[in-house]
Amino acid sequence: MSQGSQSNPNTSSNALVYFFGALGGLLFGYDTGVISGAILFIKADLGLNAFYQGLVVSSLLLGAMAGAGVAGPLSDRLGRRRIIIIAAIIFSVGAIGAALAPNVGVLVLFRIVLGVAVGAAALIVPLYLSEVAPTEIRGAVSSLNQLMIVVGILVAYIINALLAASEAWRTMLGLAVVPSLVLLVGMYFMPETPRWLVSRGKDDEARDVLRQTRDEEAVEQEIREIKDVERDEEGGLRELAAPWVRPALIVAVGLAVFQQIIGINTIIYYAPTTLTEAGFGDQAATYANVAIGVLNVVMTLVAIRLIDRTGRVPLLVGGLVGMISSLVVLGVSSLLLAAPDNPTDPLAIITLACLAAFIASFAVSWGPTVWVMLPEILPLRIRGTAMGFAIFLHWGANFVVSQTFPLLLASVGAGVVFLGYAVVAVAALIFVRARVAETKGRSLERIEADLQGKATA
Secondary structure (H helix, E strand, O other): OOOOOOOOOOHHHHHHHHHHHHHHHHHHHHHHHOHHHHHHHHHHHOOOOHHHHHHHHHHHHHHHHHHHHHHHHHHHHHOHHHHHHHHHHHHHHHHHHHHOOOOHHHHHHHHHHHHHHHHHHHHHHHHHHHHHOOHHHHHHHHHHHHHHHHHHHHHHHHHHHHHOOOOOHHHHHHOOHHHHHHHHHHHHOOOOOHHHHHHOOOHHHHHHHHOOOOOHHHHHHHHHHHHHHOOOOOOOHHHHHOOOOHHHHHHHHHHHHHHHHOOHHHHHOOHHHHHHHOOOOHHHHHHHHHHHHHHHHHHHHHHHHHHHHHOHHHHHHHHHHHHHHHHHHHHHHHHHOOOOOOOOOHHHHHHHHHHHHHHHHHHOOHHHHHHHHHHHHOOHHHHHHHHHHHHHHHHHHHHHHHHHHHHHHHHHOHHHHHHHHHHHHHHHHHHHHHHOOOOOOOOHHHHHHHHHHHHHO
């Protein structure tokens, strides 16, 4: 699609497609964020020891690995829209089951069920948005996924704070069923992506979808571009090893894994723990966590404004500079300053400032940009399968970070841990500079054609 194409004036219809397409991200965020507050009351109500507390939290991540691995190939076979509908059903079942769980075994089971939906949403939502959006606003539209994720996390933090006095952890978990049902009903009326339709020979249906956001000339041009990169044979797992796919897959896996191992979930899952160790009381840490959630949303909105203007790579590089700086300051101050007694001590103030700087740097860069770039750089006929592979490893990295952070914190201390994450962030910076190419303003078909050209050159 040419950059000069015009959008259809039916903006309300476009907005509905983008809203419901991104709504799965809100469920992703809510179900990953709500457990941080709910676990305080679950462990008392169900009598959980440390092992079972960790299992309740991390079981969602194991389910997410499975969901990502299965949803990718299925989305290539059944379509993007159908997988979102299936994920909405699984979200609903998981939320109700977790809220009604009579014991820890049933709770873990339904946390795994929720994880399957979270993993599927993490894959299919950015894929759907990327394939329905016009080129000139694709970055902003695809970033709606990350915006919904951080809004979901913030809503979870607020719900946790409101229900903390009543210790209503079942309500905290069960409220996820509301957006699940909204997503289920809404996606029933939304279109399939034009690229998947063309890949299945449904050109007329693809034209109808494209006409909602493009003028007639742009519709026919985009149909031709999609067909130019389409091949007759079916993509699959074996195609991931093809020489022309390998460079894009390496970049996709690198972005997906680095997004996790630079330490973002030490903030999302363990910010209250870090703050209490820095001198904050439990209530003060909870309120500070909500403030961090608000900052996360605000900086994601900034990213949506910037991503189609400054480009993807400058955001990735700039975000890493901010994250490395905050991690180094946090690590060094943790090693040099004495353990604080209250939130006015220097270490407490530095810790809060560095956590805020880290989350702001991540939210304006790696948070949305990775989800934008994954579907951009992967070929159409194996896009779902390849994203499934990358996001499977993404959730595996999430699981490793989430499980090792408390152990590392206890064994080597916060200073060494945060400096270690700074080293990982430096490696991510080297990776981006060496392997990641800019995709701003280029159609998905042009990106794929360039990839094939480089592989055959």
